[in-house]
Amino acid sequence: MPQYAKGPRLYRRKDTGIYIIRDSGRGERSTGTRDSKEAEKQLKLYLAERDRPRGPATASEMTVAAALVTYANEHAPNVKDPARIGYAIEALVPFWGERPLSTITRETCRAYGRSRRKVVKQDSKTKEVLETTPVAPSTIRKELGTLAAAITYCRDEGYVVNPPKVHLPAKTEPKDRWLTRSEAARLLWSAWRNPESKHLAKFILVGLYTGTRKTAILRLRFTPNTSGGWVDTERGTMYRRGLGEADTKKKRPAIRLPRQLAAHLRCWEQSHGRWVVEYKGAGVGSIKTAWGTALAESGLTGTGVTPHTLRHTAITWAMQAGADIWETAGYFGVSIETMHRVYAHHHPDHQDSTVKAMERGGRKL
Numbered sequence: 001m002p003q004y005a006k007g008p009r010l011y012r013r014k015d016t017g018i019y020i021i022r023d024s025g026r027g028e029r030s031t032g033t034r035d036s037k038e039a040e041k042q043l044k045l046y047l048a049e050r051d052r053p054r055g056p057a058t059a060s061e062m063t064v065a066a067a068l069v070t071y072a073n074e075h076a077p078n079v080k081d082p083a084r085i086g087y088a089i090e091a092l093v094p095f096w097g098e099r100p101l102s103t104i105t106r107e108t109c110r111a112y113g114r115s116r117r118k119v120v121k122q123d124s125k126t127k128e129v130l131e132t133t134p135v136a137p138s139t140i141r142k143e144l145g146t147l148a149a150a151i152t153y154c155r156d157e158g159y160v161v162n163p164p165k166v167h168l169p170a171k172t173e174p175k176d177r178w179l180t181r182s183e184a185a186r187l188l189w190s191a192w193r194n195p196e197s198k199h200l201a202k203f204i205l206v207g208l209y210t211g212t213r214k215t216a217i218l219r220l221r222f223t224p225n226t227s228g229g230w231v232d233t234e235r236g237t238m239y240r241r242g243l244g245e246a247d248t249k250k251k252r253p254a255i256r257l258p259r260q261l262a263a264h265l266r267c268w269e270q271s272h273g274r275w276v277v278e279y280k281g282a283g284v285g286s287i288k289t290a291w292g293t294a295l296a297e298s299g300l301t302g303t304g305v306t307p308h309t310l311r312h313t314a315i316t317w318a319m320q321a322g323a324d325i326w327e328t329a330g331y332f333g334v335s336i337e338t339m340h341r342v343y344a345h346h347h348p349d350h351q352d353s354t355v356k357a358m359e360r361g362g363r364k365l
Contacts, residue, residue: 008047010039021046041090044097045069062160064096064104064147070159071150081215088146091116101151101163109167113140138172176342177304178316184208187305190297197290199279202268206276207310208317209261211332214307216240216252218284220276222269231276233269236262240333251333315339319346 008023010031019039021029023046031042044065068089076082095112116135148166155163179187184204191201206217219228220238229240229252236259240252257265268276275283287307295301311332318328325347329339344350 008043010036010043041093044093047098056158057160059101059104059160059163062101062154062163063098064101065093065098067101067150067154067160067163068092068096068147070157071146071153074157075150075153085146088143089150091143092147096147101160104147104151104164104166106167109144109169112144113137113169116140116143136172137169141169141171144168175304175309175312177309178313179208179305179309183298183300183305184313186298187294187300190294191290194290194293194297197294199277199284200287200290200294202264203277203284203287203307204310205261205264207307208314209258210238210255211311211314211318212238212240212252213311214287218277218287221274222265222276223274231257231265231269233262233266253330253333255331315343316346319343320348322348 008021010019011022011028012019012034017034019031019033019036019042021031021043023029029046031039033039033042045068047065072085072089076085079085092112095115099108116139144166145168148168151160151163151166154160188201188204188208191197191204203214203217206212206220207214212220216229219242220240221228221230222233224230224239224243226242226244228242228245229238230242231238236257237254238257239254241254265276274281277284291307292301295305315328315332315334318331319325325339325344326336328334328343329336334343
């Protein structure tokens with residue numbers, strides 16, 4: 001009896017428990033994971049990469065997974081934060097997987113959004129539901145935006161012709177959540193009094209005084225470098241970008257430091273710190289755990305406070321104190337349009353002349 005090739009399949013190694021992909025005539029490839037669901041995702045991506053057409057394909061010949069794999073392999077390594085693309089692709093693959101690009105319509109994009117509104121985490125063995133997490137509409141929009149970018153990349157590189165349009169959900173209103181001074185004090189104190197999260201207290205101080213974004217804060221050092229920004233404590237200046245780093249849409253201008261923060265930074269530097277925010281002498285990659293603990297201890301859990309709220313808070317406080325809107329936009333790297341749309345109403349002089357004119361009944365002074 002002739003033996004037929006079994007085709008690509010998953011096999012779990014008995015010695016390590018890690019899943020590998022076996023494909024007759026093509027050898028083996030490790031998935032690098034012991035989780036069966038994650039291994040299945042890797043198998044889908046492998047199939048997409050293996051079966052990708054070598055020449056320009058039509059929308060019915062190229063799968064969504066193939067477009068995403070191409071985008072991840074060729075474009076993602078050249079961006080500032082490839083992990084963001086990876087997170088989006090990880091969410092997209094289970095729904096779109098082996099569907100051809102031609103199946104992308106307004107309705108299937110809506111269906112994807114509905115499938116992401118509740119993410120259910122199950123125990124891999126008992127299948128017991130461990131957690132049901134709602135996904136924000138803005139996250140769904142970003143994920144579909146990654147899909148649109150991947151398809152555009154494949155079109156521009158000549159991998160596919162006449163691809164369909166990805167239909168994004170409407171933009172959500174910008175968040176206007178900011179911390180009152182008492183909330184900020186509670187959050188800061190909760191971080192500082194915990195021996196395991198003093199690094200978070202430093203992060204919070206920098207965020208409140210400068211409105212710098214999370215990733216830029218975590219990359220700050222006390223000496224010039226090429227991978228992130230740095231602080232010149234002698235001149236009282238913060239450089240949010242590393243040496244030679246190109247600027248992006250998320251502006252990172254150099255700024256003067258408020259005197260209170262400058263004093264803190266000098267103390268941190270004198271204690272032989274290399275990173276502005278460090279834990280046990282090393283840089284910090286994530287503050288997720290410490291942030292969640294601080295929120296719980298300060299009573300702010302469930303109030304919509306995220307690390308990015310510190311940026312909103314800093315800009316809001318500046319407006320409430322009567323800062324010039326043009327200087328504030330430059331300091332925080334925010335467009336004037338965003339300042340007027342999101343923050344201007346906090347300014348004490350907001351619409352002042354108009355209100356006074358209306359109070360005079362339209363009469364001139």
